[in-house]
Amino acid sequence: MSIDFFGGAANEGPAGPPKCSAKGCRSAAAWVLVWNNPKLHTPDRRKTWLACEEHREHLSQFLSVRGFLKETVALADWTED
Template sequence: MSLSNTALPPVDLVCSARGCTAAATTDVRWNNVKIHTPERRKHWLACDEHTPTLSDYLSARGMLREVVPLGDEAPGPD
């Protein structure tokens, strides 16, 4: 049985906010154009409570690219 294309539920994914241990529900995708190519995406995982905080932080610095609910699309290799 091959698992290469099997979508698994995000049961072990934890919020990236400092000190938070809640389950992640959102993929906050960003990049810093000063050091990353435009197509590259870095990922911060966020719970419902911290999605606005992490998004606002990145947006204020011009680094927020998209906010996607987990399960809609798997994160890339970064």
């Protein structure tokens, strides 16, 4: 399975803790939204967005309406395997 992060990696890096993927948001991420666009990606491919508490519902709804959202995992519990 291939996993790509949009908005930063799960581990803290040189730029500090991972940030929310919502446009313009610089809050610390608390959630990983795992998704796949079946028109563009193979079935085993997984993309990820990071979300803060404030934007979790909005980003989840955006992906869900399109049928892309596969799962939502707390960042603290996230593993790439």
